[in-house]
Structures are given as structure tokens and as C-alpha cells.
Amino acid sequence: MSGWLYLSVAIVAEVIATLALTASQGFTRSCPSLLVAIGYGLAFWCLAQTLKSIPVGVAYAIWSGVGIVLISMIGWLVFRQTLDFAAVLGMSLIVAGVMVINLFSRSVAH
Known part of the structure; x- marks a missing residue:
């Protein structure tokens, strides 16, 4: 699997885990809490795989x-x-x- 695909999965897993974190109500609900652990685990594993082909600064950004x-x-x-x-302006800048x-950095391995 390519670094970009791993990065995409890492992003989706992190988003799902963060949404589950809200639903866990401070880790008092089991199913969302389990989803948090699995989601963040998958996200960090995929991010680690990403770093084999994409520089850490670029991948993390x-x-x-x-x-x-x-x-x-x-x-x-x-x-x-x-x-x-x-908030909208800040996110637009992000x-x-x-x-x-992605378009102009020479650090990005396409």
C-alpha cells in the first residue's frame, strides 16, 4: 500500500476515533471507548507506515x-x-x- 493510502486511512481512523471520544462520555461507555482505542491505534499504525515514504513534517502537517x-x-x-x-478563516488557511x-513542496514524494 502506498504512503498516501496509509495517510488517508490514518486520517479517517483518527476522525472516527475522535468522534467516538465524544460519544464515550469520558470513557464511561464501553463501545465508543473501544472504538476510540481501535481508531487511534489504527491511525498511529497507518501514520507510522506513511513515514516510510513521506517525510514526517509533511505527513504530520x-x-x-x-x-x-x-x-x-x-x-x-x-x-x-x-x-x-x-474559525472558518483559520480552517481555510489550513x-x-x-x-x-501537496502542489509545490519538493519534500513530498508523489
Whole structure:
């Protein structure tokens, strides 16, 4: 599997684990708590596999940036959490940063 596919799985697993963390209610609910452990375990394992072919700084920037934006969008859409102008602007800058890394950085192994 390619580093980019591992990175994609790591991002999805981290997002699912973070959503389950909310549902676990402080680890008082078993099923969501188990999903948190499995999700973060899978996310970090996939991130470790990613680092075999993608530099750590690039991989971590993309992993954390995309994760932040996805979690925020799901929070807004599903949980009706509000996002003010500053939050939307900040996330737009994160997306722009990820795009700049992917499109223009020589550090990224395509």
C-alpha cells in the first residue's frame, strides 16, 4: 500500500476515533471507548507506515490539518456546533497550507 493510502486511512481512523471520544462520555461507555482505542491505534499504525515514504513534517502537517478540518466540519454539520468567521478563516488557511504542501513542496514524494 502506498504512503498516501496509509495517510488517508490514518486520517479517517483518527476522525472516527475522535468522534467516538465524544460519544464515550469520558470513557464511561464501553463501545465508543473501544472504538476510540481501535481508531487511534489504527491511525498511529497507518501514520507510522506513511513515514516510510513521506517525510514526517509533511505527513504530520497533512494528517493533523485535514483531521482538524474534517472534525470541525462534522461538528458543524452533525452536532450543530457553531463556527465563527475566525474559525472558518483559520480552517481555510489550513486547507490552503495543505494544498501548498501537496502542489509545490519538493519534500513530498508523489
